[in-house]
Amino acid sequence: MVKGHHRTTIVDVARHAGVSIKTVSRVLNGQPHVTEDIIRRVKEAAAAVNYHPNMLARALVQRRSHLIGLVYENPSPSYVVDLQKGVLERLRDEHYRLVVIPIASISAHEADVVGLLRSAALDGVVLAPPASDSERIMADLTAASIRFARIAPTRLIEAGPSNLIDDVTAAREIAAHVIGLGHRDIAIITGDPTHASADARMQGFAEAFAAAGITIAPERIATGFYTYESGHAAATTLLARADRPTAILAQNDDMAVGALIAALEAGLTVPGDVSITGFDDSEVARIAWPAITTVRQPVFDMAVAAADMVVAQLKDTPPILCRSHRHELIIRQSTGVAKR
Amino acid sequence: MVKGHHRTTIVDVARHAGVSIKTVSRVLNGQPHVTEDIIRRVKEAAAAVNYHPNMLARALVQRRSHLIGLVYENPSPSYVVDLQKGVLERLRDEHYRLVVIPIASISAHEADVVGLLRSAALDGVVLAPPASDSERIMADLTAASIRFARIAPTRLIEAGPSNLIDDVTAAREIAAHVIGLGHRDIAIITGDPTHASADARMQGFAEAFAAAGITIAPERIATGFYTYESGHAAATTLLARADRPTAILAQNDDMAVGALIAALEAGLTVPGDVSITGFDDSEVARIAWPAITTVRQPVFDMAVAAADMVVAQLKDTPPILCRSHRHELIIRQSTGVAKR
């Protein structure tokens, strides 16, 4: 697709086959009402002149770029790769391509996002958090008539096709698990405050604490950013305190691994001295040692479903508006009974 | 970009501003020879009618899709994300978009790859291993006049713009480090045999062994596939042998982490009972415990440079044909002096 000498077009094929360009077009698009004989002749001619259709011309007239975007901000490699794999899985046989649109800080660039998407001529986009919670982005997308589907939104569920997970319940369950092991001195490492998931997960924790009649001191709550480094830094501080917590609840796996390493560096054993939990069940949680107790969020499945929702809209199939995806508490070796 | 009601076009803007479409085009593309006054009028008109250029029409006439592909097969999330980040870094201000093209088994689909790229209307592609070593793919790309640049090819360096790393020397250095620690009973977990890097790294290991007069028994060499699981499985077998090796050289970090976990599961200490090395310096190597001794491959830098080579060709800038990137031995905690 680059400037240069003459590329063979549908006209060349038509001339070579001795038919009209419309007939060539019909054959190439597998449309009906063409004689077997002509089909063969056109195909031979196409091969003979080494013809390859110009997708840009086709896209222009069809008003379809066959490009789907994936908007995300998440810094966790395994999360991002899961997301991409899911979308690609659904797109594979649909003749759509995936354009990745990572955005450094969506909350800071809400107003620019759709301009970016527009200039990429996308037919549709999958919105991962926190873009999936942005009213502004959804409104702009609608105005630009770019189809979209959302992954794990936490609010305005009606605003667009959504794939839901119950972050609150998931967080409550994992906190309850830790409380059930006898822990009372519990610290928390929150996720990026600009992601609504951080609030939801916090609320779930709070519900579990309330149910058990436990109060968490503010000094026991540290802010992270869903990155390994932020989890490591937060845990290092939390564990250095005189009243060391016996458990740390991190709001994603990357931060949990950061906390784990911080604990090991401090000469503590896990879960002997301190129990640690993550969130998401990304690959790092499995390959840590000890493996991290976490809550599985079906990121891949949500991405497949979201891509499906976009494709459905593009085909004018009756669209699925909302799907719920089940989380699952995964107890591994990083949590244990609280020491006396 | 979807079928529907009338979208405003350059014609609407022209009418609204009382000028010709050519003038609108000139203003929108920042071309010279337009009065200040008209520039302002056109811009106001564009805003007034809520005009957004149709990138597909522009692409058709310019024969430029502004789409760059990234072809890879690598299963390691952190490697893939590094690659993507690098390409995106260079593309950010160039108005190019990144289309990701993961291919399950490039060696099995060599003949189909370029057809896929063609049908995506890409202006250029960055080829990561093992596509960067495929003569067939490069020939097809040239025939389709799709520009490309290669990441870490191991052969036919002249065949296209390349970003080189010295896998052999890097492998030799890390093996020499282990040998220098006194290890003689050394096992190896190789990478995917269809990736030429596996051969190169093996050769580097072999050179180090030869220099030290060490022979490695064939049973001490296991085949992996650059995945955590394959490393884990291979190490589990290697470590179960009566003549347990005191060091394991894995050909990438994911496999090294797999080996690490296998060792810990077997009740061994690292590096006390067994030293383990990786390759690449991906994130997992840093966040393992103990952190993995490895060789840094500047994946991000190579991706930036490769994207730059593609962009340069698209701009008809004198192209850079070849760049070498420096590796770096990174000694962490997973290697130690061999036990007597």
Place this chain on the structure above:
DNA sequence: GTGAAAGCGCTAACAA
């Protein structure tokens, strides 16, 4: 400095 008209390569009404 500005505009009229001719395509880019394809699909799609509408005829034949």
Place this chain on the structure above:
DNA sequence: TTGTTAGCGCTTTCAC
């Protein structure tokens, strides 16, 4: 069943 013709929305000679 097949072909003619008119666009899709933009850029680009080439006059004026």
